[in-house]
Amino acid sequence: MTDVLAIAEHRRGELRDVSFELITAGRELASEVGGDLHLGVISGDVDAFADDLNRDGVDAIHTVDDGEEFNHDVYAQAIPQLFEEAGADILVTPNSVNGLDYAPAVADDLDLPLVTDSVALDGGDVTEVTREQYGGKVETTYDVDSESFAVTVRPAEWPQAEGDGDAEVTAVDVDIDEDAIRSEVTGFEEVGGGDVDISEADVLVSIGRGIEEEENLVLVEELADALGATLSSSRPIVDNGWLPKNRQVGQSGKVVTPDVYIAIGISGAVQHVAGMKGADTIVAINTDPSAPIYDLADYGIVDDLFDIVPELIEEFGGEAPNL
Amino acid sequence: MKILVTVKEVAEVEDEFEISGLDIDESYLEYDLNEWDDYAVEEAVQYSEENDDVEVVTVTIGPERSEETIRMALAKGADRAIRVWDDSLEGVDFLSTEATSEMLAAVAEEEDPDIVFSGVQSDDDANGATGVMLANKLDMEWAAVVNTLDLDLDEGVAGVHRELEGGIEELTDVRTPAVLTIQSGINEPRYASLRGIRQAQQKPLDVQSLDDLGLDTGSLDSPLERTSMYEPESEGDATIWEGSPEDTAGELADFLRDKGVVEG
Ligand SMILES: Cc1cc2nc3c(=O)[nH]c(=O)nc-3n(C[C@H](O)[C@H](O)[C@H](O)COP(=O)(O)OP(=O)(O)OC[C@H]3O[C@@H](n4cnc5c(N)ncnc54)[C@H](O)[C@@H]3O)c2cc1C
Numbered sequence: 001m002t003d004v005l006a007i008a009e010h011r012r013g014e015l016r017d018v019s020f021e022l023i024t025a026g027r028e029l030a031s032e033v034g035g036d037l038h039l040g041v042i043s044g045d046v047d048a049f050a051d052d053l054n055r056d057g058v059d060a061i062h063t064v065d066d067g068e069e070f071n072h073d074v075y076a077q078a079i080p081q082l083f084e085e086a087g088a089d090i091l092v093t094p095n096s097v098n099g100l101d102y103a104p105a106v107a108d109d110l111d112l113p114l115v116t117d118s119v120a121l122d123g124g125d126v127t128e129v130t131r132e133q134y135g136g137k138v139e140t141t142y143d144v145d146s147e148s149f150a151v152t153v154r155p156a157e158w159p160q161a162e163g164d165g166d167a168e169v170t171a172v173d174v175d176i177d178e179d180a181i182r183s184e185v186t187g188f189e190e191v192g193g194g195d196v197d198i199s200e201a202d203v204l205v206s207i208g209r210g211i212e213e214e215e216n217l218v219l220v221e222e223l224a225d226a227l228g229a230t231l232s233s234s235r236p237i238v239d240n241g242w243l244p245k246n247r248q249v250g251q252s253g254k255v256v257t258p259d260v261y262i263a264i265g266i267s268g269a270v271q272h273v274a275g276m277k278g279a280d281t282i283v284a285i286n287t288d289p290s291a292p293i294y295d296l297a298d299y300g301i302v303d304d305l306f307d308i309v310p311e312l313i314e315e316f317g318g319e320a321p322n323l
Numbered sequence: 324m325k326i327l328v329t330v331k332e333v334a335e336v337e338d339e340f341e342i343s344g345l346d347i348d349e350s351y352l353e354y355d356l357n358e359w360d361d362y363a364v365e366e367a368v369q370y371s372e373e374n375d376d377v378e379v380v381t382v383t384i385g386p387e388r389s390e391e392t393i394r395m396a397l398a399k400g401a402d403r404a405i406r407v408w409d410d411s412l413e414g415v416d417f418l419s420t421e422a423t424s425e426m427l428a429a430v431a432e433e434e435d436p437d438i439v440f441s442g443v444q445s446d447d448d449a450n451g452a453t454g455v456m457l458a459n460k461l462d463m464e465w466a467a468v469v470n471t472l473d474l475d476l477d478e479g480v481a482g483v484h485r486e487l488e489g490g491i492e493e494l495t496d497v498r499t500p501a502v503l504t505i506q507s508g509i510n511e512p513r514y515a516s517l518r519g520i521r522q523a524q525q526k527p528l529d530v531q532s533l534d535d536l537g538l539d540t541g542s543l544d545s546p547l548e549r550t551s552m553y554e555p556e557s558e559g560d561a562t563i564w565e566g567s568p569e570d571t572a573g574e575l576a577d578f579l580r581d582k583g584v585v586e587g
Contacts (some may be wrong), residue, residue: 011491076459097488104420104454138554139554139555144546145548151547186495187494203584227585290339315576
């Protein structure tokens, strides 16, 4: 039997959605390779988490009661022991910031080939993993010619598992070497506050690296004004310090769900899309017809923003600034 | 004190491109220093400017072509560079994270740095795993996705913010030596000055083969094999407005008015 061990993720007392997606991905994979799906739950209120994770398709749940929050030194020690306890061959973790903070180390310790950020899995004697490359412009497939491997799965690609399960929950006593705990989480901080809340906006004019220079921002500011819309952006604009953090849409910024999202000069990287795919209508203005944003957009203009935006401003009775 | 920075020359794809075999055809690729590594280099150089006797060494894996990119890191203030390359790496489809971190680990063992900075991910492959695997191979501590760093190498601690999802940062104290994967936005990477570019030509750039590093090609073998690359079928069914900017902007304006989201 080829068994799968998937590792749940939680933060500040809550299981994260990706944990339930892992159950779906892990169940499919386990069935394809002909094995059981085990779940590992480490730290926090493990009993409550296990209860919640006990969904249809899970064969066994192993809990490790050690500490409250994620600490990669605990995870890196506990997972190999769970892997052995479960008799697992395949390790599945979220491709989240924390998943990527332990999966490479665990894969290395267990000598498992690692494929990160998979968007599709096709299990078999040789498992095929699909992932994206070059900023989502192409997909690639990899054959994993090994019964045993580790894979991290992209959040929001698999549906969440539902339905009650009847997995047996076992508390596992793992050996944690305190000397090998070389980092200490001292707290959390919320960033991106302030007077503007882009997640409340009905219409967002959102600008990306296509704007090129800080001086050019007046163009989209003017457009937002003319439309009575709110201005938001992709990450590089905030990284450059051109707009404050509270304007950033995406995985590490805000999740927005406006009626209309106008993405201007934004390629549509996965971490950006994580923040805006729930918008009712998405409009893209981008010179590159193969930009991934067009996979998502309802409407598009494949043209230069420096030609389109001034026209739009004038359509709404504004005056396009001279750049 | 010594800071080792892992850097990669990444391929950027032109708007229109073709795939030949298992990769994008060379003629549609342009090369540049990986965005995240640019921030990592800057973080190291700033520390070396603020503290006495800190050497910044960069290490890359890449063919001769990548020297141009590596020189950019030298021009921005790194002191010397190491480039790992080998005939046996010529023409391989891709390097697994295991292989990459194995080579970087061999260099790091040689260099014995006090801290290692790498980028969170590379722009082209986006594995996002090299730094953490490297740390494990070196038996160093690590932290992934660091967007604020308060480093005290004398004390042996790095106070970091790890940028999690949803605007939450985790505050963590990390014991050094460690590998930190550096997130974009942590600093403001400088442009190389003309003087810097001139000086970079004089700085040491050492080329190391697998043999030099005590590795054999077998140690880089991976059970992973890339089997295809293709343009994903567009899942969307976007309506693309066509015509002059005046026409297309007009279409969008009409749409917005019809939708009733704007007045006027
Ligand atoms: C851990 C992590 C977290 C991240 N979190 C986020 C996040 O929260 N939000 C986020 O946005 N990103 C995030 N990123 C970064 C993300 O991977 C991308 O790098 C980023 O989204 C790219 O921004 P962009 O689309 O503006 O730039 P690019 O990808 O450079 O795209 C610019 C686009 O502009 C187009 N363009 C250029 N000139 C013109 C013109 N004149 N007219 C029209 N179009 C033009 C180009 O064709 C291109 O498609 C994160 C990355 C990591 C690793």
